[in-house]
Structures are given as structure tokens and as C-alpha cells.
Amino acid sequence: MSRPIKKIVKGSWQNEGNGARVLRSIGGSQLRNLDPFLMLDEFCVTWPAGFPDHPHRGFETVTYMISGATEHEDFVGHKGVIKVGDVQWMTAGRGVMHSEMPHGDKEAIGLQLWVNLKKTDKMVQPSYQELKDADIPKVTSEGVTVKIIAGETMGVKSQVRTLTPSYYFDISMEKGAHMKLPLPKGWTTFVYTLTGTVQFGPSAQVKEVEEHSTVVFEDGEMVEAQNKGDKPARFVLLSGQPIGEPVVQHGPFVMNTAEDIQATIKDYHNTTNGFERARKWKSRSGNRLLQSS
Structure with a gap:
């Protein structure tokens, strides 16, 4: 049987990150959660707009580039450039602090999807899967x-x-x-x-x-x-x-209970239990932003 349409949603533009604008559909007011998908944004950003140093815990982010390029860097030393047609599938797990900024002077256009993790996977070690367009x-x-x-x-x-x-x-x-x-x-x-x-x-x-x-x-x-x-x-x-x-979300943290969220906020502020490297880390693009301000 062919699937009938349940709902059609037009995304709404909103501000995110550092002067960035995103067209949000899933995660917006019309479509809060779509288990197991938490959010879908179409982003269109040009330097210095973007998504400088920020944390995640409890889910996966999938970045897929439509045009331009995005530079990624995290607090364990992982970095690279995601170009047109490339995909990065990042498992934040117990904790990641990273930066996602346009690479070069051209506008970076892409999709970012957030995929929830079940309770038993929320505190796994962070990991990355990155594929070039030619390898997909x-x-x-x-x-x-x-x-x-x-x-x-x-x-x-x-x-x-x-x-x-x-x-x-x-x-x-x-x-x-x-x-x-x-x-x-x-x-x-x-x-x-x-x-x-x-x-x-x-x-x-x-x-x-x-x-x-x-x-x-x-x-x-x-x-x-x-x-x-x-x-x-x-x-x-x-x-x-x-x-x-159950899904309890507080900004970049997605857990199962309010108590889990409070523990996550404590871990982040105290730089413990997965966020230890966040204490002294600043991305290259984050430093560049500070110098230009």
C-alpha cells in the first residue's frame, strides 16, 4: 500500500548560532518531534554568520551540503571541510563541543538533521562517519x-x-x-x-x-x-x-528525563563526564571571530 500524506508543513525562518538564519521544519512549532527525528534545518550562511563553539549530548547530527562548504572542528582534534554532496554523520553521544562555520567566502547551504538515540545509546563515546560525494x-x-x-x-x-x-x-x-x-x-x-x-x-x-x-x-x-x-x-x-x-530537550541536549538534563547541564558547566576538554578549548573559527569583533 502506498503511504497517504498525513501532513504538509512549510518551514519558518529563525535565528540560530552567530547571525545565522535557518528554515526549520521538524523541531518548529508546527512539527515539534517526529520520532526518531528531532529537527531538520535548511541553513544558508555566509561568514561571519554560522555556528561557533557549542555542545551536544544524547543524539546524532547529520550535515549534508547542497552548495558551498562547511568547516567543522571539535574539542578532541577532529576537523575537516564538508563540501557539496558530502555528508557528516556525527554521534554526539555523551558529549561533543564543536564548531560549524562556512568555509571560504561563498554562501554555505545545506541540511542538518538531528536523529534521537535510545536511552542505552545516549552516553556512547562520540564518533564520526564522513563520506565524500563520490563515495556515496x-x-x-x-x-x-x-x-x-x-x-x-x-x-x-x-x-x-x-x-x-x-x-x-x-x-x-x-x-x-x-x-x-x-x-x-x-x-x-x-x-x-x-x-x-x-x-x-x-x-x-x-x-x-x-x-x-x-x-x-x-x-x-x-x-x-x-x-x-x-x-x-x-x-x-x-x-x-x-x-x-520520552524526549526532554534543553537546547543542544536531548535526554529522557528532566533529571538527565539537569545532570547534563551540570556536567557541561563543570566540564566533567564527557566535557572535560571543553575547559580550555576554543576552535580556530571561534578565535577568528573574537579577533574580528
């Missing part, structure tokens, strides 16, 4: 190209390991293309449209969706889409196994 598998069939960032489809599997079972596909459709993509039943599924207009849903309940919209689906066996527009269309599709645990 792509499959094309009948005018539909699927870039498989996480999960598997059409007999092809991504090398990304997901603690919370998840699929993340970047899908492009030529004019007139039609797609039926099987997905696990019971998983939370949505798409975020990037360019063009796409019609989603079973034939009796088709709805046309504009750019920069989030489409949440009911349960079913597949997502059905068609491009009847006059230009190619592109969207990302995400599907994840619900965790079904």
Missing part, C-alpha cells in the same frame, strides 16, 4: 536517481552505520518520472523538497508539493511520487524506526 552510492532507473546516504534501496546499501535504524535518500526526478519506493512498515517517514514540484501519495489522494516543504506520511509499504512539472525535481526522503521513549 547512486542508482538511476527510469528517470529517478537515488543517492543512498543511509540505508538501502534498489539492491544497494550505504556504508553508514546508524545506531537508530534510518534511511536517508537524496532523490532527483526527471520530468515525467514516476517512483514507487518500498520502505519498512511502521517507520516514521517524511520528505523535504528542495527544487521543483512533486506529486506525492497514492493515485486517489495525490497532492502537489512545492519547494522547501516537509511532507509527513502515514504508515504503508512504499512512498509514491511523480514529477508532472516542467523541470526536474529534487527532494530528500528520510525514514526511521521510532524509539518510543
Whole structure:
């Protein structure tokens, strides 16, 4: 059975970080949580705007670059540049302090997704999975190209390991293309449209969706889409196994109880229990911001 549309949400612009603006859909007032997904932002930033030194605990961040580049640096010495088509899948786990700033003078445009972790994984050691665009598998069939960032489809599997079972596909459709993509039943599924207009849903309940919209689906066996527009269309599709645990969020910390949050705030301020390196650390971009102010 093709999944019917449950809800369509247009994101709202809001301020984040250091002078940055993000178009937020999941995590906003219209779509607070979508288990296991906590947040989805489309960011468009140019130096000195960005996301300087800040902490995380209890979930994963997935950064996917649409254009431009982002420079990443953390308090254990991990650093690098995420360029167009690259993905960084960061497990914050028990604690990460990092910086995400535009690299170079061009505008950095991308998506950042927050994926929740179950209680037993919230305090794992931080880790990274970073893939260059050329290393992410792509499959094309009948005018539909699927870039498989996480999960598997059409007999092809991504090398990304997901603690919370998840699929993340970047899908492009030529004019007139039609797609039926099987997905696990019971998983939370949505798409975020990037360019063009796409019609989603079973034939009796088709709805046309504009750019920069989030489409949440009911349960079913597949997502059905068609491009009847006059230009190619592109969207990302995400599907994840619900965790079904309480979610208590305080800014960049996501735990199961208010007591867990209070303990996390204490750990961060006291630089203990995973945040020890935060005591003396300052990113290169953070120092650059201080010098320019």
C-alpha cells in the first residue's frame, strides 16, 4: 500500500548560532518531534554568520551540503571541510563541543538533521562517519536517481552505520518520472523538497508539493511520487524506526528525563563526564571571530 500524506508543513525562518538564519521544519512549532527525528534545518550562511563553539549530548547530527562548504572542528582534534554532496554523520553521544562555520567566502547551504538515540545509546563515546560525494552510492532507473546516504534501496546499501535504524535518500526526478519506493512498515517517514514540484501519495489522494516543504506520511509499504512539472525535481526522503521513549530537550541536549538534563547541564558547566576538554578549548573559527569583533 502506498503511504497517504498525513501532513504538509512549510518551514519558518529563525535565528540560530552567530547571525545565522535557518528554515526549520521538524523541531518548529508546527512539527515539534517526529520520532526518531528531532529537527531538520535548511541553513544558508555566509561568514561571519554560522555556528561557533557549542555542545551536544544524547543524539546524532547529520550535515549534508547542497552548495558551498562547511568547516567543522571539535574539542578532541577532529576537523575537516564538508563540501557539496558530502555528508557528516556525527554521534554526539555523551558529549561533543564543536564548531560549524562556512568555509571560504561563498554562501554555505545545506541540511542538518538531528536523529534521537535510545536511552542505552545516549552516553556512547562520540564518533564520526564522513563520506565524500563520490563515495556515496547512486542508482538511476527510469528517470529517478537515488543517492543512498543511509540505508538501502534498489539492491544497494550505504556504508553508514546508524545506531537508530534510518534511511536517508537524496532523490532527483526527471520530468515525467514516476517512483514507487518500498520502505519498512511502521517507520516514521517524511520528505523535504528542495527544487521543483512533486506529486506525492497514492493515485486517489495525490497532492502537489512545492519547494522547501516537509511532507509527513502515514504508515504503508512504499512512498509514491511523480514529477508532472516542467523541470526536474529534487527532494530528500528520510525514514526511521521510532524509539518510543520520552524526549526532554534543553537546547543542544536531548535526554529522557528532566533529571538527565539537569545532570547534563551540570556536567557541561563543570566540564566533567564527557566535557572535560571543553575547559580550555576554543576552535580556530571561534578565535577568528573574537579577533574580528
